[in-house]
Every structure is written in structure tokens, then in C-alpha cells.
Amino acid sequence: MTKDKDFEIFLATVPGLESVLCAEVRLKGFRQPVAVPGGVVIRGGWPEVWRANLWVRGSSRVLARIASFPALHLSQLDRRARQVAWQDVLRPDVPFRVEASCAGSRVYHAGAAAERIGKAITQTLGATQADDAPVLVRARIEQNICTISVDTSGDLLHRRGYKQAINRAPLRETMAALFLRQCGYNGQEPVLDPMCGSGTFVIEAAEIAARLNPGRARHFAFEQLATFDAQAWQQMRAVKSERTPSVHFYGSDRDAGAITMSRANAERAGVQDYITFAQTPISALRPPPGPAGLVIANPPYGTRIGDKQSLLPLYSAFGQTMLAHFPGWRVAIVTTEAKLAHGTGLPFLPPEAPVPHGGLRVSLYQTAPLP
CATH class of the missing domain: 3.40.50.150 (Vaccinia Virus protein VP39)
Incomplete structure (x- = not known):
């Protein structure tokens, strides 16, 4: 995956509200959004990832899908994980952590899968793993296909950055x-x-x-990635669309x-x-x-x-x-x-x-x- 290539971007939401999120994403000008179980998929590059985090109100997190490959057993998972161009996405000086899930696959132990992927990243890139790392790599092994994503949001996106006081059972x-x-x-x-x-x-x-x-008042995990361009991000954030409401x-x-x-x-x-x-x-x-x-x-x-x-x-x-x-x-x-x-x-x-x-x-x- 190169820095300027299009890839799949997954915007997660509450199951049952995928079509509502899809309508919002379409209205915000993202190309060809498709509602899928648990969220909406769009295609784009890193600027679209940043924009989705900054603009979209209904998404809980934005995942950049950076690799997908067959994984019939742990040794194949290990070998293929070492072939991912981690240096294009992750920084060697920023700690990371890995979470995995398995469904309907011969690789069924999520902990072992996460351990193999973590070791592959550490040994090929040199980055260290930490439980409280700012960068989360997610692996989903479903029907023997491993999809690797990077969580570009960090804190869940309902944390807009302004709500310090909440009551019991608040609505996100x-x-x-x-x-x-x-x-x-x-x-x-x-x-x-x-x-x-x-x-x-x-x-x-x-x-x-x-x-x-x-997303105007908060930070995101993508600011810790090798793909981050601080100047381009500042320009994107500086665009003022604000107006005084009529009501x-x-x-x-x-x-x-x-x-x-x-x-x-x-x-x-x-x-x-x-x-x-x-x-x-x-x-x-x-x-x-x-x-x-x-x-x-x-x-x-x-x-x-x-x-x-x-x-x-x-x-x-x-x-x-x-x-x-x-x-x-x-x-x-x-x-x-x-x-x-x-x-x-x-x-x-x-x-x-x-x-x-x-x-x-x-x-x-x-x-x-x-x-």
C-alpha cells in the first residue's frame, strides 16, 4: 500500500443505523459509500480518512484497511503479516497494539493471531508494542481471510472534545x-x-x-502515523464552513x-x-x-x-x-x-x-x- 493509493475505508456505527450513516456520508460528498453490516465502506486515500474523522457525525470510528490476505494457519498468517509494507503506514518511533477477532476460520485463537501480527510488526519495523499505545492495528480473520486495518480515530468519535459533564446513561x-x-x-x-x-x-x-x-476540537490517532502530513491537515482544518443558524x-x-x-x-x-x-x-x-x-x-x-x-x-x-x-x-x-x-x-x-x-x-x- 503506497501513500497515495486508494484503499477501503470503513466507518463504523451502531448496528441498525448503517443506512442512516450511509446517507450522511453520501451527503458529505464521499464517493460511492456502501452500507455494510456494522458501518459504511468508502474508497479513498489518507485525505479521505482525515476528512471522515473531521466531518462525519454518525461514525464511531474510522478504520483504514491496509491489507487483506488468506490465512489458513498461524504460520501463513505470520509470513503474510511480514510482507505488509508496515513502514508506509506506521512509524518505528510510535508504539502500537494489536487486537484480533476470528470467525468461521481455521485460525480461531484471536490472542495467538494478535501475537503473531504484533511480532511481525516489531521485527520488520522496529516499533514497540504497548497496552496503552496510541496506534491500534486491528485484524479480522473471517472465512480464512485476514483483513488488517489501522484505527485512525483513537478515542471513539462521539468524544467531540467539549463534553466534560455528563449525566447518567447519556446518549452518545x-x-x-x-x-x-x-x-x-x-x-x-x-x-x-x-x-x-x-x-x-x-x-x-x-x-x-x-x-x-x-471533529474540530480533538486529536486523532492518524496524527501518529507515517502517512500524516501536518501542513495538509492544518489546511483541511482551516477551511471555514461555519454560518449563523437561521433558527x-x-x-x-x-x-x-x-x-x-x-x-x-x-x-x-x-x-x-x-x-x-x-x-x-x-x-x-x-x-x-x-x-x-x-x-x-x-x-x-x-x-x-x-x-x-x-x-x-x-x-x-x-x-x-x-x-x-x-x-x-x-x-x-x-x-x-x-x-x-x-x-x-x-x-x-x-x-x-x-x-x-x-x-x-x-x-x-x-x-x-x-x-
Whole structure:
């Protein structure tokens, strides 16, 4: 693999949201994105890798696929791993680590596979292995084919760099961005989150409207690779696409601590001028002045038996407030239980398929504009 050659780039996401991510990737101008299980594949070079990390909101990590070859046994894996042009991608002075997974293959011991690949890199390149290394090499051995990738993101991409304060069971920014997209949100309408927690939905919505790059405030693992060009990266980051949103955003919560937290997070993200936060109970919610838009919330779901029953009054009050006071607005909630969603009394369209979130499976329920 040479530095200027096209290769496969894999953008990972939550299983079940691949088509939503694919639509975003296509909209951002990447060539021929294809949704595959667990993510989206594009082709490109290292500038596309950097751009995907900097621009794409719904991806959790970006992997550069640098080699693929048959591996029927460990000695073949060892031999082929030594033939990879590691010096084109990795730096001898930057430590690395290897993770492997095996499925339906004669090489079935992931630990042994990772050990062989790690030794091949060390002996051909001279780089050292370390458990906390900034560079991660991933090997997937599936149906006797070994695909080797480099994780170019480092920290998962939902870590935008601004959220220092979070509440319990926060929704990841990447998932919030995809749910907003599923609701048809494109930055042109107001968004209100009545249970805003740490502010994820409204901050993400304001960033989309302001055309801020999600990766603007953080570092990436690709900065530690042999392929990195600091000057070209600075030029890419310096391109200003920012604009002032034409609409405003609103976050409310009955908890004063959540409002303090959300304000601080919005300020760090640089979108505090576009969002109004207020401590308000559900029953006192009223639509802000101006056009109707999207109400979206990630209410508590309750994980123990009995919790769900005690949450029904909250869902019911939310639904009654929406139906009584928010005509013309679309309403969306993320929850684990159809019973809780139906407890709102809202006319939800058929829900999206459930997706994994924090050990649970959640679905997005949304309405058409309310009468």
C-alpha cells in the first residue's frame, strides 16, 4: 500500500443505523459509500480518512484497511503479516497494539493471531508494542481471510472534545446525530429537547445548523502515523464552513444540575448563542415563538421491573403537553419499551428497528406534524 493509493475505508456505527450513516456520508460528498453490516465502506486515500474523522457525525470510528490476505494457519498468517509494507503506514518511533477477532476460520485463537501480527510488526519495523499505545492495528480473520486495518480515530468519535459533564446513561453524540437525521432534521428548523440532560440533542442540532465540523476540537490517532502530513491537515482544518443558524434551539429539564451542565457543554462547543436552556417541568412546556420544528427526547426508560410502571405518568404528561400545546411540531422519543412510547398517547408512526445502546436496545418513535 503506497501513500497515495486508494484503499477501503470503513466507518463504523451502531448496528441498525448503517443506512442512516450511509446517507450522511453520501451527503458529505464521499464517493460511492456502501452500507455494510456494522458501518459504511468508502474508497479513498489518507485525505479521505482525515476528512471522515473531521466531518462525519454518525461514525464511531474510522478504520483504514491496509491489507487483506488468506490465512489458513498461524504460520501463513505470520509470513503474510511480514510482507505488509508496515513502514508506509506506521512509524518505528510510535508504539502500537494489536487486537484480533476470528470467525468461521481455521485460525480461531484471536490472542495467538494478535501475537503473531504484533511480532511481525516489531521485527520488520522496529516499533514497540504497548497496552496503552496510541496506534491500534486491528485484524479480522473471517472465512480464512485476514483483513488488517489501522484505527485512525483513537478515542471513539462521539468524544467531540467539549463534553466534560455528563449525566447518567447519556446518549452518545454519534447516535444523537443519526437519530436527528432519521427524523429528517437538516439544520433548518428549531429543535427542542424537554429532558435535555447534558444537552446532547440540542448541541448536536445547533452544530449541524452552524455547519461546525464534529471533529474540530480533538486529536486523532492518524496524527501518529507515517502517512500524516501536518501542513495538509492544518489546511483541511482551516477551511471555514461555519454560518449563523437561521433558527434557535431549546433545552429544558426539571433538574437544575442538568441545565448548568448543558450550558457549560454548549459553551465549550461554541454554540451557546444559539441555544436557550431553562429549568422547566414537562407540564409547563410551551412552544417557543417562531416556526414549528422538532421536539426530540431521550427520556428515562427504567431498567428494573417496576421502574417502567412508575415512569408511565412522566410519559403520559409529556404526551398530553405535546398534544395540547405543540400543533405543527413533530415529536420523537428514544425508548426501550413500546408500552412507554404508547403511554404518551402520541400518534407515533411505525417505529424504527431497535438498536443497541448502553447494554439495552432502544427504538426511535416519531410522529408526523401534530394536528
